[in-house]
Amino acid sequence: MPTVPALPVVLAGVGRTFGDRRVLRDIDLEIAAGEIVAIIGASGSGKSTLLRQVGGLDQPDSGTVTIDGTPLNGVDQRTAIAFQEPRLLPWRSVARNVEVGLPRSTPRAEGRARVDELLRLVQLEDAKSLRPRQISGGMAQRASLARALARGPGVLVLDEPFGALDALTRLTMQDLLLEIHSAEPATILLVTHDVDEALYLADRVILLGTEPGYPANSGAVIRSVITVPGKRPRDRGSASLAQLRAELLDGLGVSTHHPAHTF
Ligand SMILES: Nc1ncnc2c1ncn2[C@@H]1O[C@H](COP(=O)(O)OP(=O)(O)OP(=O)(O)O)[C@@H](O)[C@H]1O
Numbered sequence: 001m002p003t004v005p006a007l008p009v010v011l012a013g014v015g016r017t018f019g020d021r022r023v024l025r026d027i028d029l030e031i032a033a034g035e036i037v038a039i040i041g042a043s044g045s046g047k048s049t050l051l052r053q054v055g056g057l058d059q060p061d062s063g064t065v066t067i068d069g070t071p072l073n074g075v076d077q078r079t080a081i082a083f084q085e086p087r088l089l090p091w092r093s094v095a096r097n098v099e100v101g102l103p104r105s106t107p108r109a110e111g112r113a114r115v116d117e118l119l120r121l122v123q124l125e126d127a128k129s130l131r132p133r134q135i136s137g138g139m140a141q142r143a144s145l146a147r148a149l150a151r152g153p154g155v156l157v158l159d160e161p162f163g164a165l166d167a168l169t170r171l172t173m174q175d176l177l178l179e180i181h182s183a184e185p186a187t188i189l190l191v192t193h194d195v196d197e198a199l200y201l202a203d204r205v206i207l208l209g210t211e212p213g214y215p216a217n218s219g220a221v222i223r224s225v226i227t228v229p230g231k232r233p234r235d236r237g238s239a240s241l242a243q244l245r246a247e248l249l250d251g252l253g254v255s256t257h258h259p260a261h262t263f
Pocket residue numbers: 018021023041042043044045046047048049050
């Protein structure tokens with residue numbers, strides 16, 4: 001059972017500068033409880049920096065991030081983060097790696113039951129005793145997701161969660177993420193380089209980047225917000241998604257005559 005219901009997230013005027021490099025400028029974004037929002041943007045455009053503000057791993061130098069009405073001040077127990085690389089502890093079994101994500105106060109028996117439940121959810125029951133070096137990349141990614149879910153977060157922050165996986169495993173993982181979202185609703189903010197992935201998963205897709213004509217160090221703003229029509233699971237081949245895909249690629253400055261859909 002998730003311990004925290006899905007929570008709303010509000011970014012108001014969020015800015016972040018490193019030295020003389022302004023990375024984020026004045027980001028306003030309201031994410032509803034249980035919503036899935038995908039962020040896309042060119043490499044170096046500030047996507048991970050934005051996620052770090054929401055995950056409490058870094059603080060904005062202007063503006064605020066609010067989770068369920070409480071302004072963030074550092075890492076928040078109601079939020080969980082998973083990164084592109086699974087970052088599992090090599091000496092621990094899959095089950096013990098998932099256990100790492102449980103709140104410290106969890107009673108032993110309850111913790112075991114929760115880990116078993118999560119391993120079932122990410123279809124890793126049969127791998128629970130294996131070490132990270134004995135499992136595939138997709139399995140490691142699922143273990144990392146289960147660890148992030150262990151505390152039943154109200155907000156789940158995912159930085160290119162499937163970026164290191166092959167195309168087929170990636171599609172399977174997208175469906176798994178949607179299943180998880182139905183079973184244990186959380187508000188999800190994810191970064192992806194894959195426009196199709198963003199359109200398949202998200203309620204809204206945010207395009208992050210500097211304003212046209214502005215220098216790179218003027219800081220990224222939200223250049224556009226696309227509301228994706230249709231209930232999930234969506235038809236990956238639908239004409240409406242193809243239209244949005246072309247729009248997003250255009251916004252990213254990618255020619256749509258080119259067959260590649262990631263960048
Ligand atoms: N702690 C830091 N100190 C200095 N500069 C930083 C720091 N963190 C990020 N930056 C700079 O901020 C910019 C944006 O970085 P960020 O990691 O957010 O990009 P990104 O959009 O996630 O890129 P990618 O798609 O390649 O992951 C980069 O120019 C980076 O060098």
